[in-house]
Amino acid sequence: MIESPRLLLRRFRPDDAPVLAVYRSDPDIARYQSWASPITLTEAAEIIRGYAEAQPEAPGWFQYAIELKVDGRLIGDFGVDLHENRLQADLGCTLAPAHHGHGYATEAVHAVAGHLVAQGLHRLSAHCDARNTDSMRVLERAGFRLEGHGIEAELIRGEWTDTHSYGLLARHWKGPSAIA
Template sequence: MYPQTSRLRLRRFRPDDAPALAAYRSDPAVARYQGWSAPVSPEAAAQLVERFAAGDPGEPGWFQYAVELTSTGELIGDIGVRLHDNLMQAELGFTLSRTHQGRGYAAEAVTALLERLFAEQGLHRVSAECDARNTASARLLERVGFHLEGRRPAHSWIKGEWTDDLLYGLLAADWERCHPVVRPDGE
């Protein structure tokens, strides 16, 4: 079962998601702090969707969740999770269409996914990093419980310039203090 809230559903990508993915990933404001460059062609989006749909969220490596509105089924973004080989830790990243930013959707989707990662998959730690100039993403990570663990000055070469990276982490124990988990086995 994929995470769901009253407003959002996280699910596997489908072929018909390609046009929406191409649209929001082609927005220069959305792509600004990301590893891809806008525009994203319809062909490239179709290939991405095919690759995303083939992933397995329980296996090591990246899995990309589609984020859709439950009310309309509209694809509004995606969240990637890279599960480590040890199956006890992961990294995450998120992208939301500009027209849906500022409404709490990203925090809601990330929170629902963290609940799944900690409560259902039993992860010990989730980490994230972001461009230090991306203050909205940094605030979101802190709002959902991540702790700033460090800053790597001029660490990433993105779009023709060196950027600082902010490193965030969240331990299962810290998550559970703020979000009590009811495990299926009763522990």
């Protein structure tokens, strides 16, 4: 559905459930997320069934599977929450730990941002746990600007955490050549 040089962002398939269950159950990945962890195979299959019902052009969350083009392996997921006005969207990306540090997250953000800007979106935003420095670097490399710091703004696993809010206006989009 969305392609980049190394990645294909596509709909989830039922056979993605085992991989999704593993990376979303990893404590280092789940630490900064609001989902319950660990995720069983049955729960992963149910999550994927829910993803299959969503439509990327409809308001609300649509979750893309991130696949490596070279071998077809699922390495993560990318969420787009299209606002009711269809001019704004919130983004979120999760990668399996074995695929961190290879530029895949930045490449995925660039691919999705480029796609959404080409579709006429005016503004993209993303929010992350302020302790998640890797996610902050990915957003900054993709051209997003830090717009806010929420103090103890989110309750995750019984702990109040700070959040950082990032934004990118379509007129500031520089395209994939901006990957650092």
